[in-house]
Amino acid sequence: MLADRRSRAARRIARSLLAATVLTAISTYKPALAAEPILQTEESDVVTLPAGGPHRVLVEDGVYRHSKDGRVYVVDLDTGRLLGMVQAAYNANVVADPAGKAFYVAETTWERGNRGKRHDILAAYDPRTLEMVADIDLPGRALITPKKPDMAIGADGHYVYVYDSSPTNAVHVYDTALKSVVRTVDVPGCGLIYPWGNAGFSSICGDGSLANVQMDAKGKPTLTRTPPFFVPDRDPVFEHSPDVRANGHVWFISYSGLIYETTLGTQSSVAKPWSIQEAAGLKRASDARAPFEVTWRPGGWQLAALRARDSHLFVLMHKGTFWTHKEAGSELWELDLKTHRLVRRVPLAAPSMMVGVTQDAQSRIMLTDEAGDLVVLDGADGKPVRKIGALGDALIFTAAPGE
Known part of the structure; x- marks a missing residue:
């Protein structure tokens, strides 16, 4: 028993000595400190992109x-x-200069975020530095969901046109050389902008006709009207119908799938329409007089794109009834505008609300999906090239060089 007590006492003394040694070591330890970093002065710069190509x-x-x-x-x-x-604030639109000198964004802001004085703005950007090179107050602009023909640019890039609907239907004409709005042209009962040549544009009117505006050397406009070529409450045409500003051609696509080839000018002319479905060997689709017939129909937002070099039209198509013109396309149909024949049908991996196409010999087709991906197809055979994942939230239209 005496030996056990002596052993326990010895262990307590050993533990006390060990604890004292550890505490002494901790109190005398001085770690090696890293050298204080030398703070560098932050310098801002602007990265210049190389010259852009067709893609x-x-x-x-x-x-x-x-x-x-x-x-x-x-x-x-x-x-x-x-x-x-x-930035492209509320319900913006964008157009690119045909020569690649700049691109223009029309947008709207409010001084206090969601209230206060409203500012309608046209901003011009350098396409290589993305620096703003002009910041112009507009008299107004149409505040509707962005539509490609809400804004347009002439064939030589001299005039930018911005559609407005307050207090009346009108188009503001911006002179890129003077960097100012030089004129507002009233287009009563008509809307949107389809440019032709260097100083002309047309608008679609509520009765199914076209208003044509030609400006002379001093910017004075002359307005003419065509007879109606479609019946708006029976088979309206899509606002996003594709056009070529250089020669003033536009292919108006109706909700049922009729294509009206139109040559714009002071006396615009419209050819007899032909059917997308008949070009594919199907029966012509019904209009609003038979609204419940299910067949292949065009639909989407930027639902069609034109490759001008070979006159091929790409149209998003889906199966549905007449009033399904806002449905995303489950297939992409490629049509030859010269022969009025279907070239191919491309089933899509995911429905798309938008199609765009580049204009070069190795063209690329652009699609989107609900995830905001940008899907790129080969323009020659429609096969996938790549997917740019989660590019945005709601990709609604594209602008490619040479359109």
Whole structure:
């Protein structure tokens, strides 16, 4: 028993000595400290993009979940890279100068965020630095969901046209050389802008006709009207019908799938329509007089795109009844506008509300999906090239060089 007590006492003394040694070591330990970093002065710079090619495109994102935060993306389709972005506030529109000198964004803001004085703005950007090179107050602009023909640019880039509907239907004409709005042209009962030549444009009117505006050397407009060529409450035409500003051609596509080839000018002429479905060997689709017939029909937002070099039209198609013109396309149909024949049908991996196409010999087709991906197809055979994942929130239209 005495030996056990002595053993326990010895262990307590040993533990006390060990604890004292550890505490002494901790109190005397001085770790080696790293040298204080030398703070560098932050320097800002501007990265200049190399000259763009036919596959550098602009993509507008409406960001519908918080649409005051709209954007325009600069995208390289060959690498799948997002090269840059500029703000495109509420319900914006974008057009690119035909020579690639600049691109223009029309947008609207309010001084106090969601209230206060309203500002309608036209901003011009350098396409290589993305720096703003002009910031112009507009008299107004149409505040509707962004539509490609809400804004347009002439064939030589001298005039930019901005559609307005307050207090009346009108088009503001911006002179890119003077950097100012030089005229407002009234187009009563008509809307949107389809440019032709250097100083002319047409608008669609509520009775199914066209208003044609030609401006002389001093910018004075002359307005003419065509007879109606479609019946609006029976088979209206899509606002996003594709056009070629250089020669003033537009292919108006109706809800049922009729194509009206139109040559714009002071006396615009409209050819006899032909049917997309008949071009594919199907029966012509019904109009509003038989609204419940289910067949293949055009639909979407930017639902069609034109490759002008070979006159091929790409149209998003879906199966549905007459009033399903806002449905996304489950197939992409490629049509030859010269022969009125179907070239191919391309089933899509995911429904798309938008189609765009580049104009070069190795063209690329652009689609989107609900996830905001930009899907790139080969323009020759319609096969997938790449997917740029989660590019945006609501990709609604594209602008490619040479359109």
